[in-house]
Amino acid sequence: MSAVRVAHYLNQFFGGVGGEDKADTPPELRPGAVGPGTLLQQLLGAAAQIVGTVICGDNRVAERETETVPEIVDLLRGLRPDVVVAGPAFNAGRYGLACAAVSSAARRDLRVPALTAMFAENPGREAIDRSVLVAVAGATAVGMKADLERLACLTMKTVRGEALGPADVEGYHPTGRRVNEFGDRTGAERMVDMLVKKLRREPYVSELVVPAFDRVPPAPPVKDLRDITLGVVTTSGIVRAGNPDGIESWRATRWARYSLAGVDRLAPEAFTCVHGGYDNRYIRQDPHRAMPLDVLRRYLADRRLGRLHETLYTTVGNVMPVERARRLGREIAQELRDAAVQAVLFTAT
């Protein structure tokens, strides 16, 4: 059997073109393995050959994705690959997004398996097609060798069509795919066993992963509402008429900020609601039903409330993955912090 043909994707930095100053580099093809690909080739062994490497600047992909990704895919196609490997991207955000776009497009357009590797919190993980296997990688290139070993092993297993074990054993990020397997003990026995361990305060591993919520210590109370700046945040899906920011009606990927300066009330002509998880007609009729700006304005006029941070932060909290909610929350919280907001009125539907 001839060696498996591997096409590799790297950014301008790992491709040896240059740093930030070369981040606009257009896609280019190099024969064989380049940079980390050299070590990847060693780890893959004789059964696979990196036949070529496509290199592109991160900014080029980020700023001109719709034209650049097809160019990259065309170069990859010319290599007639059996598998496409991108990265590792570690925790580099733009590189991670580029690896996600390239591997997803390769999977879709070339119909070959695609893999990449990145750190758990890399934003590229959210953007990736679910059929692309994402190997676990460290936050930086310090653990390059171990990361490439994992990636090489998963690449070979994937092209050979070998069944993968659980994510934490094999070293990939969970795909959400569930695989049936036979166990020698029934669910009832395993459950009681876990319960006994829990009661004895012994370690055990749940078979059902419940999303972990951060336990945030309550903020200390404010002394007097007349001394504070209040921020307003909502996940009810109130948006400016026409939804100019394109907030999705479910699994939203973004939030928007709208200035409230000079806005006395949330008029239905100026604001609407795009939440897709409930009958939103009552909010569209009167957005105050989800954000009481009318009441707050009266409080301000009566000097019962100090100041309003004149910005509405909004998104759609419908079927949003916890990880994404955490990111959006962190971004909004940073803005509120920068604006010296002391307390927030948050409305969730």
Next chain:
Amino acid sequence: MAFCSAIPTIPVSAGVPRVIHGRAVPYLLGDPSLPAEREYLLRERLTATALSTLTADVSEPIVFTAE
């Protein structure tokens, strides 16, 4: 943060400290079956309750309801 929700068990299970029980999911701070003036008064009561929680000292999730 004062967190208004129509289903307080959700924010409470996520550990949100100051939760205000809103009217209903599709009209959290209102009620389309009420005349406009009474609906505004309902919203004002709910908002007043929400703002008052900001001055409350809490150590764990508590659900506040407008009387």
